[in-house]
Amino acid sequence: MKLVFSGVTATVDPLEPVVPKNVPDGVRIVVTAGGNPLSAADAEDFLGGPFEIEGELSGSGLPGAKTLRSETSSLLLPIPALNVSGDYTLSNIRLVVDSKPVLDVTPQQVPLRVIEQVLITSVKTRPLTLDELKKRGVVFDGDDVIGLEFTLAMTLESKPVNISFPVAFDRQGVAVPQPLKPPARPARTGVGIDLPSFPTIVPLMLEAGDGVELPEIELPGGERVEIRIPSVLVIPGDVGFLKQFFSAQLFVANGTPGGSGLVVRDVSATIQLPPGPDSVPRTADDPLALPELTTGIQEETLPVTGVGPDGEPGTTDDNAALAPGEQGQAEFLVRGESEGFHTLDFDIDATLDGLVTGPI
Numbered sequence: 001m002k003l004v005f006s007g008v009t010a011t012v013d014p015l016e017p018v019v020p021k022n023v024p025d026g027v028r029i030v031v032t033a034g035g036n037p038l039s040a041a042d043a044e045d046f047l048g049g050p051f052e053i054e055g056e057l058s059g060s061g062l063p064g065a066k067t068l069r070s071e072t073s074s075l076l077l078p079i080p081a082l083n084v085s086g087d088y089t090l091s092n093i094r095l096v097v098d099s100k101p102v103l104d105v106t107p108q109q110v111p112l113r114v115i116e117q118v119l120i121t122s123v124k125t126r127p128l129t130l131d132e133l134k135k136r137g138v139v140f141d142g143d144d145v146i147g148l149e150f151t152l153a154m155t156l157e158s159k160p161v162n163i164s165f166p167v168a169f170d171r172q173g174v175a176v177p178q179p180l181k182p183p184a185r186p187a188r189t190g191v192g193i194d195l196p197s198f199p200t201i202v203p204l205m206l207e208a209g210d211g212v213e214l215p216e217i218e219l220p221g222g223e224r225v226e227i228r229i230p231s232v233l234v235i236p237g238d239v240g241f242l243k244q245f246f247s248a249q250l251f252v253a254n255g256t257p258g259g260s261g262l263v264v265r266d267v268s269a270t271i272q273l274p275p276g277p278d279s280v281p282r283t284a285d286d287p288l289a290l291p292e293l294t295t296g297i298q299e300e301t302l303p304v305t306g307v308g309p310d311g312e313p314g315t316t317d318d319n320a321a322l323a324p325g326e327q328g329q330a331e332f333l334v335r336g337e338s339e340g341f342h343t344l345d346f347d348i349d350a351t352l353d354g355l356v357t358g359p360i
Contacts, residue, residue: 018260059088137294
């Protein structure tokens with residue numbers, strides 16, 4: 001007969017736990033007999049009764065060693081929320097029955113790392129060109145331009161534009177209508193917004209102001225008449241300048257260390273635009289606004305995803321889960337309503353997987 005003796009061991013899972021600051025967590029104790037892990041009920045039968053797990057926690061954020069204790073017959077040793085990041089140590093972890101140690105947990109010391117933050121964020125803004133706006137499906141309407149009123153003349157590309165046409169006045173100084181078509185529209189380059197109408201041209205005779213006597217001149221026939229100055233009033237029409245549009249790219253990275261097993265998923269970001277002088281958001285005096293796209297108004301909340309194998313953000317192969325060290329991104333389009341420096345804020349929501357206590 002061959003009789004095989006197999007020992008009972010207990011160890012910690014994970015061996016190097018990582019937890020975020022101010023988040024309670026724990027470590028799982030794995031009890032193995034004959035090469036097979038035992039459930040909490042089996043461990044209780046094997047150890048001869050209800051058991052507890054105890055251990056000491058020490059580190060820079062604690063005034064001294066603190067004893068941790070599990071619930072009765074639970075294989076989870078809870079770790080309280082720690083408000084100081086840094087390196088800690090779990091030591092002398094043991095299984096206790098009736099206040100007596102019955103099984104030591106190996107290793108005797110377990111390093112515990114408390115990290116400052118899980119999400120590492122940054123924002124990059126830049127103005128967009130007209131071609132980039134068209135590619136992103138921006139719809140241009142009256143809200144996207146600023147109207148300016150010109151009085152008498154304008155120049156295009158620093159070159160004067162001369163429009164010549166005949167005007168006849170009768171002897172009473174009244175303009176005689178001429179059956180003429182307006183000249184061709186002058187060529188222009190720029191942002192691609194044309195004048196909505198050709199300039200209005202009104203012939204008129206200038207008159208003297210109050211209290212001003214016009215001198216007389218002698219005509220070749222000897223007749224003396226007052227000086228008359230024929231002129232035209234040119235109203236160029238409405239000219240609109242496209243407001244400036246910006247790309248606000250938000251980058252969110254999983255800042256947990258490699259090997260921690262902590263995964264961030266389902267990250268979303270909500271943009272918060274600054275209010276105007278009335279301190280009330282989403283009113284007419286706000287310095288920034290969300291533009292209209294071909295798919296509707298730019299959404300306030302967008303998913304933040306990692307770039308997939310195609311290397312292009314916003315495609316079907318993007319990743320909703322970010323492993324340690326991986327980064328996701330989202331792009332918001334913003335229209336400037338007034339000059340100056342304005343602050344953008346983002347509210348970020350995500351789910352953290354990998355903690356012993358479950359997702360948060």
